[in-house]
Amino acid sequence: MKKRDFRRILAEAMAGVMMLGLTACGSSNESAAFPSDTVNIVCHAKEGGGSDALAREVAQVMQDKLGWSVTVENKTGGSGSVGMQYVQNSKPDGYTIGTAPVELSMIQALGYAELNPDSVSLLGCGMSWSAALYVPKDAPYENMEDFINYCKENPDVVKVANSGIGSIWHIAACAMADKAGISLNHVPYDGATGALTALLGSEVDAAVVGTCEGYSYVDSGDLKCLGVFGEDRSSTMPDVPTAKEQGYDLNVVCWVGFLAPKDVDEATLTTLQDSLKTVFETDEYKSFCETRGCDSTYYSAEEFKKMADSDFTYYSELISSLGIVAQ
Numbered sequence: 001m002k003k004r005d006f007r008r009i010l011a012e013a014m015a016g017v018m019m020l021g022l023t024a025c026g027s028s029n030e031s032a033a034f035p036s037d038t039v040n041i042v043c044h045a046k047e048g049g050g051s052d053a054l055a056r057e058v059a060q061v062m063q064d065k066l067g068w069s070v071t072v073e074n075k076t077g078g079s080g081s082v083g084m085q086y087v088q089n090s091k092p093d094g095y096t097i098g099t100a101p102v103e104l105s106m107i108q109a110l111g112y113a114e115l116n117p118d119s120v121s122l123l124g125c126g127m128s129w130s131a132a133l134y135v136p137k138d139a140p141y142e143n144m145e146d147f148i149n150y151c152k153e154n155p156d157v158v159k160v161a162n163s164g165i166g167s168i169w170h171i172a173a174c175a176m177a178d179k180a181g182i183s184l185n186h187v188p189y190d191g192a193t194g195a196l197t198a199l200l201g202s203e204v205d206a207a208v209v210g211t212c213e214g215y216s217y218v219d220s221g222d223l224k225c226l227g228v229f230g231e232d233r234s235s236t237m238p239d240v241p242t243a244k245e246q247g248y249d250l251n252v253v254c255w256v257g258f259l260a261p262k263d264v265d266e267a268t269l270t271t272l273q274d275s276l277k278t279v280f281e282t283d284e285y286k287s288f289c290e291t292r293g294c295d296s297t298y299y300s301a302e303e304f305k306k307m308a309d310s311d312f313t314y315y316s317e318l319i320s321s322l323g324i325v326a327q
Helices: 003-032 050-066 078-088 144-153 168-180 191-200 211-219 266-280 283-291 301-322
Strands: 039-043 070-074 096-101 121-136 159-162 185-188 206-210 223-228 253-260
Touching: 039 050, 039 078, 050 070, 050 096, 050 121, 050 211, 050 253, 050 266, 050 283, 078 096, 078 253, 096 121, 121 144, 121 168, 121 191, 121 211, 121 266, 121 283, 121 301, 144 168, 144 223, 159 168, 159 191, 168 185, 168 206, 168 301, 191 206, 191 211, 191 223, 206 211, 211 223, 253 266, 253 301
Parallel strands: 039 070, 039 096, 159 185, 159 206
Antiparallel strands: 096 253, 121 206, 121 223, 121 253
16 A cells, blocks of 8 residues: 555544544534523413413523523313323424323323323423312302202202313312212313303302412402312411311322423433422422412422322222213
8 A cells, every 4th residue: 555545544534533523522512502492381271270370480480590492382172181292292302391280190091092101201390289169259158068068959950160071170079079979060161260260250150170270269259268178278278178177088189290202312301300400499489389379399200200100090090980081
């Protein structure tokens, strides 16, 4: 081999090595730069409800504390399955994430979709609140016993609004009816906001939705809350006793975390998980939860997955025993 040929080949080889190095550095920088574009949070629920407020609060804190560009988009229906499946089927680049409500652990049992905690990547959870029973301010009930006695005397007559067939608040109303031995006329609406609007407009006789969604109407005097379906009283309605205090063994709690599609690369997934942890630990976020009467306990991605799996087993059995199916 001639000397000049050897030098040419060596130079080309060294150039190739340098190019590979530059490519590797470029890939690393691209990963480290996430997010370099707007992150879209898909909320499974209608605007105005607790989950929507959560999504918008997280988006705001991400922008204020992390400097990210974040938008919120509402895609409702199917007890949250529409929004969650949209995220599930999105490009796994980290730029589309979504709210992950407790219904994630129910949808498959209800027959809405083949969707469960294993179908997506869970990012973390930092908000939960209890179900509660609301009636109009002039309703002739002062507590759950009054309401339940009336329902026993008038089976299938009392119209109770919920946030959609198979939603957590529908499950809560069914659980109450089951524990109390009463038969109700369940009326589904598009989210908790729709259910409360129906109650305020006298379309229904009562509503079962969350504490964080109905407390402001109790404060304004437009509604009465007869009981909270949690282990403890709500901080926003401390005078309202729990169902257990009134003799009814009910504990129905809604949690809402965040999810991403499967197959998001590990570096991006870690960035998303860490960003949510940062948000959930801020004073701004904790204050947001406290003023709405919500628990802001943080669950890591691993802890969230364990909780979702446990609820998947629990609600699958409960839904089957209550005979609830998607309509």
